[in-house]
Structures are given as C-alpha cells and as structure tokens.
Amino acid sequence: MPYLALENIRKAYGPAVAVDRLDLGVEKGEFISLLGPSGCGKTTTLQMIAGFVEPTQGAIALDGIDLSRLAPEKRGLGIVFQSYALFPHMTVAANVAFGLEMRRVGKAEIRQRVEQALAMVGLADKGGRYPRQMSGGQQQRVALARALVIRPAILLLDEPLSNLDAKQREEMQLELRQIQRQSGTTTVLVTHDQQEALALSDRIVVMNQGRVEQIGSPFDVYERPGSAFVATFLGRTNTFSAEPTPRGLAVAGHVMMPGERPATISIRPEKVDFTTDGDGLPGRVLTRVFQGNHWLLHVETPGGLCLVIRPNDGRPLPGEGETVVLAFRARDASLSLAGSTP
Amino acid sequence: MNAQARQGWLLVAPATLLFVGIVATPLAMTLLLSFNGWSSTQGIVPTLTVQNYAEILSDSFFAEIFLRTLRIALWVTLICVLIGAPEAYILRRMREPWRSSFILVVIGPLLVSVVARTLGWALLLGGNGLIPLALHRLGLTSSPVSLMFTETGVVIALVHVLVPFMVLSVWASLARMDPATERAAQSLGASQITIFLRIVLPQAMPGILSGGIIVFSLAASAFATPAIIGGRRLKVASTLAYDEFLNTLNWPLGAAIAVLLLVGIVAIVVGWNRFIERRYSQVFAS
Numbered sequence: 001m002p003y004l005a006l007e008n009i010r011k012a013y014g015p016a017v018a019v020d021r022l023d024l025g026v027e028k029g030e031f032i033s034l035l036g037p038s039g040c041g042k043t044t045t046l047q048m049i050a051g052f053v054e055p056t057q058g059a060i061a062l063d064g065i066d067l068s069r070l071a072p073e074k075r076g077l078g079i080v081f082q083s084y085a086l087f088p089h090m091t092v093a094a095n096v097a098f099g100l101e102m103r104r105v106g107k108a109e110i111r112q113r114v115e116q117a118l119a120m121v122g123l124a125d126k127g128g129r130y131p132r133q134m135s136g137g138q139q140q141r142v143a144l145a146r147a148l149v150i151r152p153a154i155l156l157l158d159e160p161l162s163n164l165d166a167k168q169r170e171e172m173q174l175e176l177r178q179i180q181r182q183s184g185t186t187t188v189l190v191t192h193d194q195q196e197a198l199a200l201s202d203r204i205v206v207m208n209q210g211r212v213e214q215i216g217s218p219f220d221v222y223e224r225p226g227s228a229f230v231a232t233f234l235g236r237t238n239t240f241s242a243e244p245t246p247r248g249l250a251v252a253g254h255v256m257m258p259g260e261r262p263a264t265i266s267i268r269p270e271k272v273d274f275t276t277d278g279d280g281l282p283g284r285v286l287t288r289v290f291q292g293n294h295w296l297l298h299v300e301t302p303g304g305l306c307l308v309i310r311p312n313d314g315r316p317l318p319g320e321g322e323t324v325v326l327a328f329r330a331r332d333a334s335l336s337l338a339g340s341t342p
Numbered sequence: 343m344n345a346q347a348r349q350g351w352l353l354v355a356p357a358t359l360l361f362v363g364i365v366a367t368p369l370a371m372t373l374l375l376s377f378n379g380w381s382s383t384q385g386i387v388p389t390l391t392v393q394n395y396a397e398i399l400s401d402s403f404f405a406e407i408f409l410r411t412l413r414i415a416l417w418v419t420l421i422c423v424l425i426g427a428p429e430a431y432i433l434r435r436m437r438e439p440w441r442s443s444f445i446l447v448v449i450g451p452l453l454v455s456v457v458a459r460t461l462g463w464a465l466l467l468g469g470n471g472l473i474p475l476a477l478h479r480l481g482l483t484s485s486p487v488s489l490m491f492t493e494t495g496v497v498i499a500l501v502h503v504l505v506p507f508m509v510l511s512v513w514a515s516l517a518r519m520d521p522a523t524e525r526a527a528q529s530l531g532a533s534q535i536t537i538f539l540r541i542v543l544p545q546a547m548p549g550i551l552s553g554g555i556i557v558f559s560l561a562a563s564a565f566a567t568p569a570i571i572g573g574r575r576l577k578v579a580s581t582l583a584y585d586e587f588l589n590t591l592n593w594p595l596g597a598a599i600a601v602l603l604l605v606g607i608v609a610i611v612v613g614w615n616r617f618i619e620r621r622y623s624q625v626f627a628s
Contacts, residue, residue: 050529072525077529087544098527146530
C-alpha cells in the first residue's frame with residue numbers, strides 16, 4: 001500500500017470534468033511531479049490532496065487513513081503556493097513560526113525550529129525582515145521553510161518556481177531537490193514546465209484533459225513516451241508516417257527501420273544524425289541556428305520537415321542549402337501503429 | 343518657462359481657479375471674520391481681536407459641545423468599524439449574483455436623500471416609534487423611551503449613512519489581499535476565526551484606518567442628521583456654528599467655532615495618517 005493513495009478520483013464542475021479516473025500511489029520519501037498543460041487537472045488534483053477541493057468521487061488515503069473527511073487544517077500538509085502567499089504583515093520569522101504556534105509548540109522550541117528552518121533555506125540572518133523587503137527567490141525560500149517547519153506528512157508544491165527568472169529557477173531547482181532529499185519529505189509538485197519536472201522528480205505523472213497519460217521515471221517518460229501526446233509535450237519530436245515495404249518501414253519510399261505495418265514514427269531531434277553511406281532520408285538544410293551548446297537545424301525532406309539537434313562539439317556540420325541524408329537507430333524511435341489513436 | 347511647463351500650468355489653471363474661488367477664498371474670509379468683534383447693537387465690529395476664541399475656550403458650554411461632537415464621532419467610527427469590516431469580508435466571500443445585489447444594499451443609504459432618511463429615523467426613534475416600543479416590549483425599558491434628541495439617536499442615524507464608506511474602504515484593501523494567504527494559514531492548521539483575526543484583519547487594517555478617517559471627519563462635521571435628530575437641545579459643533587450665524591447673528595463667533603472644528607478635524611486626521619504611514623509603510627506597498 002503506497003504512502004499516499006489516490007483511487008479512482010473524479011472531479012466534475014457541472015458538466016465539465018476536471019479530473020477523471022485518476023489512480024496514483026506515492027511512496028514515502030518520493031518526489032513526484034504532476035506535469036501537463038494548463039487545464040489538464042493537475043492543480044485540481046493537488047487541491048484535492050490539500051483538501052481545498054472535494055472530489056466528486058473516489059478516495060484519498062494518507063498512510064492508510066482516509067483524508068476525505070478531514071478539513072484542510074487537520075491534514076498536516078505543507079503547501080508552497082504559486083504566489084508564495086506569505087503573510088505580508090508578519091516578519092519572516094513570524095511567518096515560519098505560524099504553523100508551529102497553531103500546533104501549540106512551546107516558545108523555546110518554536111524559536112529553535114524556526115532558526116533551523118531558515119538556516120536550511122539559507123536565510124538564517126533574514127528572520128526580522130518583512131516579505132516585501134525580499135526578492136522573489138528569497139520569498140520562495142521563506143515559503144518553503146514555512147511549509148517544512150511543521151514537518152508535514154507531504155509537501156505540496158504548486159508551480160513554485162514559475163515566478164522566478166531563468167537563472168534563479170535553475171538554482172532553486174537544485175536547492176529544492178537537495179532540501180527534499182535532506183528532509184526526506186514526500187513531495188508532490190505541480191508544474192507545466194517539463195524541464196523542471198525532468199530535473200526534480202523521481203517519477204513524473206503526465207496529465208492531459210483530466211486523464212493520466214503516463215507515469216514513469218523522467219528518463220522513461222522522455223525516452224519511451226507512452227502516447228503521441230507525451231512525445232510532443234515532453235521535449236520536441238519529429239513524426240513521420242511510414243509504410244511497410246519488403247525491406248522494412250519506409251518514409252516516402254526510403255527504408256528507415258524494420259516493421260511490417262503502417263505506423264507513425266516518432267524520433268527525438270537529438271537522435272537524428274547525418275549519414276554519408278547508403279540508406280536514409282534525403283533532405284536539404286533550410287536553416288541552421290547556433291544555440292550555444294548545440295546547433296538547431298531544420299531539414300526539408302520528402303516525408304516532411306525534420307528538426308535536428310547536434311552538439312557544438314567541433315565536428316563539421318552541413319551549411320544552409322546543402323543536401324544531406326538523415327538516419328537514426330531503430331531503437332531510438334518509437335512507433336505508434338496507424339489506425340490506433342493514441 | 344519652456345513650452346511643456348507652460349502647457350502644464352495652463353492645464354491645471356481651471357481647477358486651481360475653481361479651488362481658489364470656492365474653497366480657499368471663503369475659508370480665508372471665514373478665518374478673518376473669526377478675528378472680528380461683535381456687539382448686539384452694532385453687529386460686526388471690524389477690529390482685530392482674539393476675543394471670540396477666548397470666549398469659546400473659556401466657556402464650559404462650548405467645551406461640552408465640542409466634547410460631545412468628538413464623542414459622537416468616535417462612537418460612530420468605532421461602530422462603523424465593528425459593522426463595516428466584517429461586512430466587507432462577508433461581501434468579498436459572497437458569490438455572484440448575491441454579491442452585486444448586496445453591494446447595492448450596502449451603499450443604499452447613500453442613494454436616499456439626507457432629509458428623507460433622517461426623518462425616517464425620526465419616525466423610528468421617536469416616543470411612539472418602532473425602536474422604543476420594541477425595546478419596551480422586550481422588557482429592556484420600563485416604558486417606551488424616545489431616542490430623539492439623544493446622542494444615541496444621533497449615533498444610530500450617522501452610523502447608518504456612514505457605514506458604506508467603511509465597507510468600501512475595507513473592501514478596497516481586501517481586494518489587494520492575496521486570497522492564497524487564507525489557504526496558507528488554513529493548511530498550517532489555523533481555524534476560520536484565527537484566519538480572520540490573524541491573517542485577514544491585519545491585512546485589512548490600512549483600509550479600516552483610512553475608512554476610519556473618512557467616517558470620523560464626516561461624523562464630526564455632519565450637520566443635517568444632528569440638526570434633525572439632535573434638534574435644539576442636543577447641539578454639536580456644526581449646529582452650534584449654524585445657530586450663531588443664523589439665530590444670534592453673531593457671525594464672528596460662528597466663524598471661530600467653524601475654524602476650531604476644522605482645525606480639530608485636520609489635526610486628528612493628519613496625526614492619524616502619520617500613524618498609519620509609520621506603522622504600515624514597511625509592510626505594505628504604498
């Protein structure tokens with residue numbers, strides 16, 4: 001039995017279904033991400049765990065205890081909100097102490113635990129400040145300290161990094177992962193940022209239109225997408241429709257990989273290579289864009305436009321307008337059979 | 343002067359002229375008038391004297407009236423806070439279409455003519471009115487006691503018309519509040535009462551204090567309501583000044599009363615404002 005178990009959850013607002021047939025088990029200490037586009041039901045799911053939204057149907061259990069009858073203030077969960085939701089009229093230390101005061105912890109212990117929590121997020125000397133006097137990244141850390149100081153059964157993170165700039169976000173990702181490992185708190189993160197989900201999670205739950213599309217480790221979900229939606233939502237992908245020939249599956253008459261039935265081939269741009277010998281998909285380089293650590297090439301082929309990513313490792317690359325032949329390894333591609341809608 | 347600056351002066355000129363003409367000039371003339379002398383035979387004596395101020399500050403009759411004005415204004419402000427702040431919070435949590443209709447109910451008193459509204463209160467508060475009879479029936483008074491010409495009556499009628507200002511002011515500061523702070527407090531284990539007292543109320547405090555300024559200054563300078571409900575027997579500063587002007591015809595004394603009322607209100611409001619700014623500048627964006 002998993003630590004946090006969501007069973008057959010459904011949430012409907014009138015005729016609109018926000019979440020449907022959701023089954024999810026989270027193990028103790030695990031870091032799990034709910035990933036999907038806006039309106040996919042990930043935030044609703046988080047709010048049902050938190051208790052702010054009541055499921056229309058289904059059960060949520062924490063450590064074997066049914067949560068559905070428990071008010072949000074009795075669940076003992078730590079939540080970091082997208083807006084951080086710090087109390088603007090309280091100092092940072094008072095913000096962090098609030099949850100402990102509600103638990104009637106003794107004054108001396110509160111002071112000690114607040115100090116520890118602020119030290120953990122690197123704000124040991126900022127306890128006397130007001131939230132307004134701090135940067136977005138610092139406010140984010142206060143929110144994290146406030147949620148963790150109560151030693152919550154589960155830490156819920158609602159798009160916690162979306163209001164930070166790119167550099168701060170990367171720093172915070174590393175720090176968040178480290179703090180979570182250190183405290184061993186079971187964590188559920190809601191995000192629409194695939195890079196964030198890939199970097200932080202033990203497992204990712206990809207959601208779309210209220211349904212779970214795939215659950216798996218970041219590597220699995222990226223390398224072996226379970227549906228066309230996952231393949232296009234997580235990273236970029238090229239898709240070609242392929243026809244069977246006696247020698248294998250062919251795109252526009254060029255044999256690319258083994259196979260016997262009409263199918264759609266998905267292949268990641270970084271897995272496509274240029275070849276000089278024999279079989280492959282001929283094409284012409286339309287644009288070549290330098291992106292720092294890699295090059296991005298758009299190649300026009302008879303099977304459609306193909307995106308190619310090549311590392312900036314000093315090897316020569318075809319220039320714009322040159323003709324090339326594209327190839328990839330069969331094990332890098334994923335197939336979905338034509339006629340079976342993903 | 344460059345063209346842009348000239349254009350700026352031209353643009354503010356109409357409003358400045360209007361202000362100087364209908365606010366600053368009469369105010370300056372009132373101030374001058376308050377330093378003139380007066381006798382019952384000669385009327386206004388164009389001398390320069392502080393006799394009017396000396397009379398007001400030394401006579402306990404005037405002191406009582408000014409104290410009463412202050413007392414009424416403070417009670418009205420306090421009651422408006424107690425009614426208005428929770429009312430604004432409840433309104434904010436209401437859903438449409440209820441919210442729109444109840445906002446209309448809240449600002450309703452402002453839509454009714456002051457005379458009609460106050461005479462309505464006179465009917466309710468009078469000896470045979472609904473409120474004294476109800477209090478008597480409930481056994482709270484041994485016989486129906488009229489609330490007309492009492493401070494209580496004036497306070498009730500003023501609260502009625504001034505509460506919308508408090509509601510709107512608190513409403514504005516609640517609108518700036520991040521609703522997630524309530525949820526955050528709830529997730530940390532706070533009950534609904536704790537959330538209201540420790541999270542919502544402090545964040546609404548700037549609105550309560552600025553609403554308090556509006557309500558206090560309007561209550562202290564109110565004329566129509568104390569004139570009708572309080573009548574001749576229960577004078578406040580504004581009705582006192584009115585009587586000096588139009589009954590005794592002692593304009594200089596009336597002007598001195600008006601000036602003292604103005605100075606008193608301005609002093610209290612400015613001090614209050616200072617307090618708010620000092621207390622909350624660190625916490626809330628201005």
